[in-house]
Amino acid sequence: MTMNEKDFDLAVLGAGPGGYAAAIRGAQLGKKVALIEKEEIGGVCLNKGCIPTKTFLEYVETLENLEKNENWGIDLEVKGVNFQKFIERCDKTVGILVGGLNKIILSYGIELYRGEGSFIDRNRLEVKESKTEKTHRLKASKIIIASGSRPKRFAPFDIDDKNIITSDGALDLKEIPKDIVIIGGGVIGCEFASIFSGLGSKVILVELEKSLLPQEDREISNRLAAIFKRRNIEINLGTTVEGIDTRKGSLSLALSNGNVLTGEKVLVSLGRFPNFQIKGLEKIDLELGQGTIKVDSRMETSLKGIYAVGDVLGGPFLAHLAYHQGIIASENAFGLDAEIDRDTLPDCIYTSPEIGRVGLTEEEAVKRGMKIKVGRYPFAALSRAVIANERQGLFKIISREENDRIIGIHILGKRATDLIGEAVLALKSGMTAKDLAGVIHAHPTFYEGLGSAAEDVNHQAIHLRKK
Secondary structure, three states, X not given: OOOOEEEEEEEEEOOOHHHHHHHHHHHHOOOOEEEEEOOOOOHHHHHHOHHXXXXXXXXXXXXXXXXXXXXXXXXXXXXXXXXXXXXXXXXXXXXXXXXXXXXXXXXXXXXXXXXXXXXXXXXXXXXXXOOOOOEEEEEEEEEEEOOOEEEOOOHXXXXXXXXXXXXXXXXXXXXXXXXXXXXXXXXXXXXXHHHHHHOOOEEEEEEOOOOOOXXXXXXXXXXXXXXXXXXXXXXXXXXXXXXXXXXXXXXXXXXXXXXXXXXXXXXXXXXXXXXXXXXXXXXXXXOEOOOOEOOOOOOEOOOOOEEEOHHHHOOOOOHHHHHHHHHHHHHHHOOOOOOOXXXXXXXXXXXXXXXXXXXXXXXXXXXXXXXXXXXXXXXXXXXXXXXXXXXXXXXXXXXXOOOOEEEEEEEEEXXXXXXXXXXXXXXXXXXXXXXXXXXXXXXXXXXXXXXHHHHHHOOOOOOOOOO
């Protein structure tokens, strides 16, 4: 039987931030667009990543604020935590955002196919619907692959999604664990350490490298580690887990340093893998890297007219990066000329306190042979931070010695992921530390710490003691 084939200008495989952004931009350019998703609209970010985890962190922050009430002379009795009610709130938040995104997609006339897409050839896709198994054939002059990523699963840890879990499983817990061992001290591991510690769990972190968040500025990651320790989070650095014994009812973990840990739950948080195991991919002879799809600066693959964006490229696994890559891919597919500026890509880590970063770390700058100047301003000297009792944190600015141009800005502290916005603009516009110091920052605010750190680069900070 001959199957009907529908023609499109653009077909997008995956409806996460990269995929839906690509589809919407294509529709804005007047193109006929098909969007294919076998799971949930919004991808990992909206359903299993950014949104639910930040909802958890908002919950933890609310609990922490209640605990601070005594400092304000407010007497409140917290009778307990209704975790199930919070989970319902989290699901509702995700539902509201998914519903809103669906309406946006429909408003642009994008045809949404709920099912698994596979390649027939370089211009044809087949989609099998998830619920009905009905099959559709699509033909598109341009195709964008945005198939996302999944948590890394390592056989030695025998992940059962009940007691030994990944980040996906952590969001499905129905009760707060008494204690939890987190394997991996990167972004995901540190974010979940903040979450579970804030919920009252005893948290133990195990990290192979000699510092938490090894990709971040060492001064910033060391300060976060010190804050974690003050919150009774146990940290084991330069250590690996040799095995997990599940035979005695509780989990027992043997470490490479000879120590043994026990925990009710184990969270394996060792990063993510790109999802490039797309059916039929072998039919189109697409060039692959080491576990990724290769693209050029315009997001085009080795095959003309086929593009790839987001986590499938192998990281960094950031929703906002995928989002912009999707826009750029659509624009280049239809005659525009766009490239992404990776030098001003913000990196946000939603620990407690948060970390925001743009540009180089101090270690990266030194490794490149740059002569640098560094300015710092602690939250403890910031009026608004003292008012809010949020004194744990630091603004750090790195500039080049020869021309004062800013090459890196790092913020550890309350709302760092919001404050980093001005820092991105400073790097994007090529500002010097003197330029940023000359910007009038309102007082008392959190963001005026950026101006003070910029003053300190050239030893001119008004609100710091003379060096």
